[in-house]
Amino acid sequence: MVAVVKNAEEAIQGIADNMTFMFGGFGLSGIPENCIKAVANSGVKGLTCISNNAGVDGFGLGFLLANRQIRKMISSYVGENAEFERQLLSGELEVDLIPQGTLAERLRAGGAGIPAFFTPAGYGTEVAEGKEVREYEGKMYLLESWLRADFAFVKAWKGDTAGNLIYRGTAQNFNPMMAAAGKITIAEVEHLVPAGELDPAQIHTPGIYVQRIFQGVDYEKRIEQRTVLPRN
């Protein structure tokens, strides 16, 4: 059952070198800012990190990359990070690029106890190399396996002391599947409320998936591409 903890430092107890971590977020939207900083400060290294993107220089997973804590990155798109590119080209960093929908479904499968599934994405491309191919009703599909992790770090807008989570806007993204796919899932929330204050019908992630929860602090919530319309 969920433990309410004070802060990110307390929440990350038990992390160690060479573990596999999941980090929620799409770009910099919905990333667990407090936990990323705590993992960076902890100095653990040799990590395999599963995240749709790899942060930017100087923010998000960019902190872990700068410290060279990541050995392998599993993502769908890593385009906005010069340090990532440098480490990849120099061979310091391994990367496994996965179609975004396949990544999302592999995470969902991990949390749902489905070891593998067939998907059309990547058939006939280099993504298919070494994978079982099967035809269903005239269309070709690839066998893809689940993803699970030692720790999953997710970020929600609101959470309660029972571990239930509600996301805001498009900051939901990969967080719900990762919450279910982590052996230990740590949720950081902008607003932590007593159990009973959230409408049970509005919960996105039920508390059963969350082992530790805390209210985060000092959210920067950076915007990568500020696109606005002028008034009038």
Next chain:
Amino acid sequence: MLDKNGIAKRIAQELKDGMYVNLGIGIPTLVANYIPDGMRVVLQSENGLLGMGPFPFEGEEDADWINAGKQTVTAIKGASLFSSAESFAMIRGGHVHLTVLGAMEVSENGDIANWKIPGKMVKGMGGAMDLVASAKHIIVAMQHVNKAGESKLLPTCALPITGVKCVKRIVTELAVVDVTPQGFKLIERAPGVSVEHIVKSTAANLIVEGDIPEMAL
């Protein structure tokens, strides 16, 4: 010859009332500017938003509201929000009617290459492979020739492909070209562009039947 907005405007003519549409980054995004008034077209953003609206007004931008290009956006009335797994379930499940995306190369059997150039930093395929493997109708928006002056409509793709036999129609600055079982077929010319110019700019065989109409923009 069309500019980027012209290509987007021509693609907007492919939209039909009631469609759910996913627009890729670049020229495809511009298609949203040309949805005819009164037509109900709902835009799907694969990071988890159905019913994407315009950019927010200055001062109303919000880090929790972005599109798949990480740009700040708003939602229209009737929009819904969901996880990435749900988002790609609706894509793979065939619920999105039309995908418009850019490409580096398209082959005459409908293969598309748009994610990787050997020798250059690979950024990743994002959602492109899922989209091209699943959408019912795929339109490519791209330049007919690349910056080196080489045709992007080829007998076979030279670059690593994103998906096989999936592109149905291509709209470029020069032409509308369909992918048919017999290969590329010229459908329309851009204003002021000759059939000869289009044939010369197409590395693959291009089927030209009868009079080719000019696009009505």
